Amino acid sequence: MTDLYHTQRAMRNMRRAAMQRGVVAILDIGTSKIACFILRFEGAERLREVDGVGSMAGQSQFRVIGAKITQAHGMRYGEISRMAEVESAVRTAVQGAQKMANVRVDHAIVCFSGGNPRSYGLAGEVELMDSVVTEGDVGRVLAACEMPDIGTGREVLHAQPVNFALDHRTGLGDPRGQIGNRLSCDMHLLSVDAVVVQNILHCIKRCDLELAGVASSAYVSGLSSLVEDEQELGAACVDMGAGTTGISIFIKKHMIYSDCVRMGGDHVTSDIAMGLQISTAKAEEIKAKHGGVVATGMDDRDMIEIGGDSGDWEKDRRQVSRADLIAIIRPRVEEILEEVRARFDAAGFDYLRSQQIVLTGGASQIIGLDGLAARILGQRVRLGRPMRIRGVPADRTGPSFAATSGLCLFATHPQDEWWDFDVPAERYPARSLRRAMRWFRDNW
């Protein structure tokens, strides 16, 4: 845990360094595509802290000057399965974006969707030393949260304080400077498989980039797809990617729950490929061109050439009706949504006052999904598109880029995390002097 604390602090420093330098790469490592945006920080607000998001929804500070999308290879379920291929894809994306931006980037902020994210709610409580809450007290109360057993081989990806309470007043956003006796906080902790994170770290390092932050893509797509009042009043974002479907629930502008269904658009594609005996690429094309989830009478007569290049006339001239195609797609989509529904039930989404659900991600573009989702998830479903980011090409603004856009927002306005506060001195081990000596010896 302490190691992780230091890793995350190092990343935070790296992010500061990147903001000083003015450019940072945003790297969305997805199952089907890898997107790299290059952000340039500009404007007067760059170097000083601002209250709230700032002007133009916080976008006056930065602008995207390079964008490159490339097909991801070697990814499964949002995790790296073949390192070399992912590495070359990341290189392609970064190089393309650099070429467009005509600057060199050294720092990357990464999001990924795999690693079985799991949510925990933590609570901590401390007595205040004097009656005024200071920054040190906030650090102390965050450190006082008892660590749940997240299991071996798992790492903390996000640990965000979502609520502070001072004596009996709860719902405080920022308790600093307020007067009271007992400070307590609720913290949301998201853990992922350590191996997945380490793989991504390794992959980024092999591309000569410094990691300046990691985020869960479910979280960042929630940041970009939910509008401000949805985040405030409570809503869930379902990011339907290619390999995974990420779920994040927001209330009071904080993520309070996140989970992941390890199924996505690629599974629909592979169903089509298997069902129609065609290649994956062709299946993807047919899905994108003719796919849908609600069949009508017209669809029986709508014949689709599925083609082939086997040389066998009979095989290459096959046709399938759109109804048949929908019959392949729909069960899988239903299954994904049912899984999402199960996760919502497990999280107690029913108890949330506002039950808005926003579907986003590349797989949410399938026609008729909102009707189907409304039947399974509840009536208040809408399809979401990410917030527009300055400088992004128009063809990079669809729902497929929810996580990428969200990561841009995350990079410029990161949520306070546990490691942003200094650990109180008594938490340091007593042998810190010896450790300092060792560090000195190791480095000189």
Next chain:
Amino acid sequence: MREPPPLTAPPLHAPPRHAGAAVRPALSEPVQPSLAAPAPDLRAQRVAPSVQKPVAAGWTRHAAPERPPEPQPEPAPKPRQSRPARRREVAPSRLAYRMERLWLTPMFRVAMRYGMPVLLVALVLAVWLGNDARRAAMANQIAEWRLAIETRPEFMVSMLAVEGADPALDAAVRQVVGIELPQSSFHIDLDATRARVATLDAVKDVQVAVRSGGVLAVTITEREPALIWRQDSGTMALIDGDGKRVALILERADRADLPLVAGDGANRAAAEALALVKASGPLQKRLRGLVRIGERRWDMVLDRDQRIQLPQDNPVSALGRLIALDQAEDLLARDVKTVDLRLKTRPTLRLAPQALAQMRRAQGLETAESDL
């Protein structure tokens, strides 16, 4: 297990040659989506991960089919014309990626764009000039080229023209200039020539220029002699209005038209002397010369050894007063030896001894005087 795609498209009429053909008839029945097994599709670059969800009974994974011995491919397989699958983007190699990033580093860019060529040229020059003989040869070559350009006829000066000088001065100037002609105009130092010519007494101002046609033109403004200055040593010099020496003369009669001044420092007050000569008006016929007394004031000497002692300040007006007095009283025609105008309020006359005696006798004064 992934198979390489066949490199040649099999002709339609020929029996299929590639490996999957053996099992194809078994699968070419009407397609039943849910029952279809993941066929060993040889064209797919990448088979999607099969979903671990058997949709219906009878779903089994086929083992890779037995492959009949494959006939040898044709010696020169033609590349396929079209590839339906989306082409994979070619990823940059690690080296290319690093070079690109290096190239995008601003310092490196500047160094490569400016530093590197400069360094390279400097290096080549240093190596090439490291050899003494080569350096000497290069210096010689450069000198040769330089000389060749300088001695082109366009730049040669072949004639010296002296303007504005009388024949004596002309000869003197030609001697002083001392430039062997013809010579290249690059080698003629005009400023030094001008300074040399300007040292001549008779030259007031000089301009030296190279004119077109290879002419070195020396334009001279001569000094105009205004006075003759007789020094105490007896030498006589012509001086101009500023007191600068123009020439020496041997006799006063050589320039009888010019007034004579004498005494130390007379040349420094030449302007005043000229003003006095001009103001002398009716006395000019009688004027013998001006004598500078104590480098301070003038004495005007007239014939009959008459001497007018002028004051230091405003000698011209004093002279004017004397002339007025002379015209009124006919003063200077009398037997007066000296008129002393040094005190403005009290002009004094010194009579000749005879005149003085006569005046005293007329007044009835007896004086004991010698005949000397």
